[in-house]
Amino acid sequence: MLALSALFVLCAASGVFCGPFHASCKVDWEATGQCSDAQTKIVNQIKAWNGPSGCANGGEKCLYSLVSQSSSQVKATHETPVKHYKDDLTFTFSQNGNVCQIHGYSTSETWYAVLDYGTNYCNLNNLITGSGLDKMAGYKESASDSTCTQFSSANCSKY
Structure with missing residues (x-):
């Protein structure tokens, strides 16, 4: 049986679906400013x-729930409105000088x-853009198909 890392390399070489083996997404952002402000916005x-009102017209900017919050982390859930x-x-937030890394x-x-x-990408991206963090100075995002399931075909106006 192939180890997962070997399977991933084999997958990449063959051109078959590559990415996380479970529907998930890892994204990194950074922007100039204080992480406490970014955390408050998210x-x-x-x-x-939180409620169903953002589900109107088929969107999924709704049904988010805050689970926990600490000085360096926010945990939440998102429920899809149809299924x-x-x-x-x-x-997870870390301050690096005047740059907040998320x-x-x-x-x-x-x-x-x-x-x-x-x-899963849209779950995160919708909160970043909805909160206006993408408008902050020095904003950068790092994501790809290798870290986010179906990243390149994500349609966040729908999901």
């Missing part, structure tokens, strides 16, 4: 999209989920 956006799948989200991770609670149409 928490406020989670709370703003009611749940995803776990974690944002690591985001979203993963499906459904054990058998492999493909997700970019939903």
Whole structure:
């Protein structure tokens, strides 16, 4: 039996689907400013999209729930409005001088989920853009198909 790392290399060489082996996404962002401000903006956006009102017109900017919050981490969930799948989200914040570095991770609670149409990326991206963090000076995002399931085909206006 091949180890997962060997399987991933084989996958990459063959041109077959490559990426996380479970529907998930890891994204890194950075922006000029204080992480406490960035964290507040994300928490406020989670709370703003807590109910079903953002689900109107087929969108998924809704049904977010805050699970926990500490000085360096925010945990939340997102439920899809149609099938009611749940995803776990974690944002980790670290201050590096005047730059806030944010690591985001979203993963499906459904054990058998492999493909997700970019939903786990959109879970994170929607909160970043909804909170306005993408408008901050020095904003950068780092994500790819190798760290996010179906990243390159993600449609965050839908998911």
